[in-house]
Amino acid sequence: MSPSATSSGGVRDDAAADRLAAAPLPETEVSAVVSGIGPRLRSLRTRHGLSLQQLSDRSDVSPAAIHKVEQGTMVPTITTLLKLAATFQVPVAHFIGEVEAPDSPVVYTPAKQRRTRTEGDGDVVVGSISAESGPFDLAASVTEIGAGARSAEDNRHPAGESLVHVQSGTLELTVGRQVFRLTAGDSLHFRSEESHSWRNPSGRTAKVVWVSLPERRA
Template sequence: MTEGHQVDEIVSQIGPKLRALRTAQRHSLQQLATISDVSAAAIHKIERNGMVPTITTLLKLGTALGVPVRYFVEEDDQPPEPVHYTPSDRRPTVYTPHEGLALAGITGSYRQFQTAAAMATVTPGASSGAKRMQHPGEELVHVTEGTLTFQVGDQTFSLSAGDSLHFSGEVPHRWANDGDHPAKAIWIALRNG
């Protein structure tokens, strides 16, 4: 492979890597624009390979998504990973913009698999905010400790230990820990395509 072709190949992967990471973390274009200070239009163009981002833009996007700049420009010389093992003491921290929500990853690469899951710890009083979220894909939350409240569409669900909630991300939703104790849950997101 020539150097020029190699560079083109690396640059052409920035858009798909950004889109895969954004959707796996369940951010809309507008949500990512807000937390990264990069316009939604620019993010859309980058994802479709219609624009090559500057290093400053990549730094902003990487910071917002919790990955180093090298994530976007490293060559993928690793073969596809058909199986991923995550030991309990080596769960990676998954970036989230929500204060009071800590996520420890339990799934493989966002680029390899359609499912992203984490062990979630939600402090008392934490929530996803007043504005309801919408995104492609599905979510499945299984509470293992404490309580969580979800508003999905026009329904409200109070989940206690052992309860699960599975819903389409297209339905406007929000979550909160209205209890006095931290809540723990297995939180799974299934991407579309």
């Protein structure tokens, strides 16, 4: 179930609220649930190619708090979990172990079920085309970038790879000190941790496939 807005402008997850009102779990089960939150959060963040600061900017949760939750040194409040769930467009249950990886390493997502989100001033629409859960590391999206839209000047993501393929329109990508002007059919493959930025210099929307693959930790 997707989070829904409350009258105060926050985000509410009815299933999570019901669980909070239920009988308390045994201490061993509580420990198991809490210990699983950090790895699930880090997996979501890296699959979306976000740094701690970028996730903080989107969720209004401090980078230090996100880091502590991922490392298991801080138990997040329900408010923090709701903010993070809303940012990734997943139910709070995703963090507490009630969303299991599918038995089969195959996830089919019909077009009408694809999750989308807007960024910037609403001139960037990101539509996820990769699975939201399962035994996967790769994250991919079809992104529509409005005329004149641009990213921050210095984007840095966790170590890994990024692949950008322009389906239509024009996208200018700067990686390090190199500037690349991509048009329909062009692609660019680069290390995600390299400083990079992008902008749409044209007067029409650019449609781009963006793929991110974080490095696995040993």
